[in-house]
Amino acid sequence: MEKIVIEGGYPLFGEVEINGMKNAALPIILASILTGDKCVIEHLPAISDVTLALEILRSMGAGVRMINRTTVEIDTSYIKGGNAPYDLVSKMRGSTYLIGAELGRFGAARVGWPGGCDFGVRPIDQHIKGFEALGAKVDIENGYIVANAPEGLRGNSVYFDCVTVGATINVMIAAVLAPGQTVIDNAAREPHIVDLANFLNTCGAKITGAGTGVIRITGVERLHGCTYTIIPDMIEAGTYMAAVAAAGGRIRITNVIPKHLEIISAKLEEMGAEIEEYDDTIIIGRTQELRRANIKTLPYPGFPTDMHPQMSAVLCCAQGTSIVSEGIWENRFRYVDELHKMGAEITVDGRTATIFGVERLTGAPVRAVDLRAGAAMIIAALAAEGRTEISGIGSIERGYDDIVGKLQRLGAHIKKMYCSDENELLDAN
Numbered sequence: 001m002e003k004i005v006i007e008g009g010y011p012l013f014g015e016v017e018i019n020g021m022k023n024a025a026l027p028i029i030l031a032s033i034l035t036g037d038k039c040v041i042e043h044l045p046a047i048s049d050v051t052l053a054l055e056i057l058r059s060m061g062a063g064v065r066m067i068n069r070t071t072v073e074i075d076t077s078y079i080k081g082g083n084a085p086y087d088l089v090s091k092m093r094g095s096t097y098l099i100g101a102e103l104g105r106f107g108a109a110r111v112g113w114p115g116g117c118d119f120g121v122r123p124i125d126q127h128i129k130g131f132e133a134l135g136a137k138v139d140i141e142n143g144y145i146v147a148n149a150p151e152g153l154r155g156n157s158v159y160f161d162c163v164t165v166g167a168t169i170n171v172m173i174a175a176v177l178a179p180g181q182t183v184i185d186n187a188a189r190e191p192h193i194v195d196l197a198n199f200l201n202t203c204g205a206k207i208t209g210a211g212t213g214v215i216r217i218t219g220v221e222r223l224h225g226c227t228y229t230i231i232p233d234m235i236e237a238g239t240y241m242a243a244v245a246a247a248g249g250r251i252r253i254t255n256v257i258p259k260h261l262e263i264i265s266a267k268l269e270e271m272g273a274e275i276e277e278y279d280d281t282i283i284i285g286r287t288q289e290l291r292r293a294n295i296k297t298l299p300y301p302g303f304p305t306d307m308h309p310q311m312s313a314v315l316c317c318a319q320g321t322s323i324v325s326e327g328i329w330e331n332r333f334r335y336v337d338e339l340h341k342m343g344a345e346i347t348v349d350g351r352t353a354t355i356f357g358v359e360r361l362t363g364a365p366v367r368a369v370d371l372r373a374g375a376a377m378i379i380a381a382l383a384a385e386g387r388t389e390i391s392g393i394g395s396i397e398r399g400y401d402d403i404v405g406k407l408q409r410l411g412a413h414i415k416k417m418y419c420s421d422e423n424e425l426l427d428a429n
Ligand code: EPU
Pocket: 023, 026, 093, 094, 117, 121, 122, 123, 124, 125, 126, 127, 128, 162, 163, 164, 165, 166, 167, 188, 305, 306, 328, 329, 330, 371, 372, 399
């Protein structure tokens, strides 16, 4: 078993480069199925969810060739639908996009129930509603989602009952090759939805309105391969911003789109951080005491839920009482008990946490209960006095490319260690 071990109390200085966005990479990789051609995807994050998505494609018969650490060539000419192994698909949420991709290319899909972080119930009713509007019949059979459109899909209007990133992406993927016009109303507006639309349009799709609440797709007969570069990960950037806010110091974060970070920057400034924005770089420092703040997570352009646990970790060290309300997920508070072990004072009532700032956190053995919860543990540990050992680090590696190395280069006292058979912690290198 591997752990991340952190000796807290050291401010961060230096430069960190942000990788491509996980939540754009996953749909783009799987949507390449629609092209039946070669696609070169650049600026992929080197994370285990991307490895898994590529493994799924390989298992379906795609040619997958890493050109370098962050560039892959995918050839989906000879891929077959309906055969993605259950044990791979069930490891991540992004595998739901296989349904849209298989339906779009083959008119039929058979995909195991997706996994992913545990935030309480994670229904897929809006995905199904969208596929049915396009003419598919969808059933759940023996743990698989089975969708069929023997006559092929047809463009139609789809109105989502709630704003959902996953269903917006999935229906967009399914509709690209469906004759006629599809209009997705009440669509999610996240930057990765725009990125996917840009990828698909580069492959010959006709999508307009991505990034607004109404997306229009005119079906085309076929797509072709392309070379495409994924946008920077705003959540990875936000995580390093939160780390500096918690630990203090001053860092330059490169390869970012500052516009995507505006709401995170504004909140961190409210809490006492100093931020300078340039074209594709931001500088963040924190020297003064942290101030309390309230946060409510909402769909984009609201405050991102995927920054919620990290911000809570920062607020543990702020003066005063902060309120964090979760507007997307039923239960994203499983990290709170872990922060309690470090001396945090947090109460949770339904979807709202009240965080009473404490003078200091102290290092403790804690667990990364999910991806962003794991990032929150790292942030709390960087600010805490003493040593923190984080277990369950597989969750962190699902979404952060080389977080240990990047933080080491910023001066953090952090390393990856593994437990020997005698339960002794040894250096992982
Ligand atoms: N929802 C439904 N029915 C559906 C789909 C969603 O009721 O058919 C509800 C959900 O229960 C939730 C809300 O709609 O309350 C939003 O869910 P959404 O579909 O937007 O989430 P997702 O697509 O499953 C993606 C990201 C998550 C991120 C959310 C919200 C991926 C692979 N996952 O999940 O990212 O929290 O959007 O922005 O893109 C992460 O990266 O740490 C992560 C969890």
